[in-house]
Every structure is written in structure tokens, then in C-alpha cells.
Amino acid sequence: KQEVTQIPAALSVPEGENLVLNCSFTDSAIYNLQWFRQDPGKGLTSLLLIQSSQREQTSGRLNASLDKSSGRSTLYIAASQPGDSATYLCAVRPADTGRRALTFGSGTRLQVQP
């Protein structure tokens, strides 16, 4: 059974800092890994999707990496801003075609102090 772990569970940083969020998963047989952002009381917003054959994806100040063989992904946020405050979730999609549901980590709650 796939398990996804995110470290740290919570993080508070001053504005302007660069930071790294970590995600690890136990079963490397995945199709892709997706990072989401969740604001309080809201749904999930997709940030980056990394295919299993890719090593990283970039969007603006965000960079996500994937090391499938070791079961790890990182989300790098450059020059953090108060508007980045949210919960960040990583999720993996299994390679088993009979089971397409994502498995989510518990998230990292980020607070960026102005």
C-alpha cells in the first residue's frame, strides 16, 4: 500500500526566504506526482505535475523535483511571499492501471511572515 509522507508538517519563515518542502513515497511504481496548494476552506489548486520520466518541473518561483527510484520529491519556493501561506500537498498517482486514485500526503502548512 502506497504511503506518502510530508516533512515538515508546519513551517513558518520570514518573507523573502527560499524554502524546501519534502515529500516521500514508499512505492516507486508511479505514473506521476502532483503538488497542490490548499487555502483554508478552499479546494485544491494544482501547482506542478511531474511525469514519472521527468526529473523536475518549474513554474515561476516554484520548482519541483522527482527522484522516483528513491521515492522522493521536493518543492522549492524561491523568495517566499505572505501570499504563499497555505497548505502544500503532494500526491502520487499509481502505475497500476486498475487503480487511478491519487494518494496524498498530510501536507505542510506554510506561514510566511511579512
Next chain:
Amino acid sequence: GAGVSQSPSNKVTEKGKDVELRCDPISGHTALYWYRQRLGQGLEFLIYFQGNSAPDKSGLPSDRFSAERTGESVSTLTIQRTQQEDSAVYLCASSLAHTGGNYGYTFGSGTRLTVV
């Protein structure tokens, strides 16, 4: 539509009543997923639809929960005889899904269900 639409956005119901939650996926997305998120907890998978059939309903917590999808479009999640532990945000997502399966999800804003 432009995004995944869920209704109602909020629902308060009395214990023991039945509720229906609705999800309108992105047009053309053949795969549809229901998740549940209890307060302060992670996302819990409930059921997955490919077209109108549900190949994976392993996450439904009890026989009080059921879901259907019609016309490869709208899906409804029904909870019968609601209990207080059913209180959660119910999230729906859709994706393109072919045999390769290498597509991302788009989530709706969720339905916040409160059972009193």
C-alpha cells in the same frame, strides 16, 4: 465548463437525514474522483469513475455511502442516514484518463457538510 463545479458549497443537515452532493467535472474529462477531508486531516479517497462505471470504490467507508455518474458527466455522492462523523469537506476532481493515465487532476472547491 471551465472548471470542476460542486454544489452545494455548504450543507448543514440533521443526523439521520440523507444528503446528495453534486459534482460537474470539466467537459471531456472521463475520470472523476471523490475525496473526503475531515477537519485538520488529509484527503481520504472514496471512489473513482471511469466514464459511468466505478472500477474502484474501495474507499467508501460504509454502505451508507453510494455514488453514481450519468452521461460521463455529472456525479452525485449520496450519504444515507448521516452521522456526525460524516462531517467533512467532500472534494471532487476530474482528469483526462486514457490507458496511459499520465494526466493531472483538477479539483472543485468542495462541499462542506456539517451533520448536527
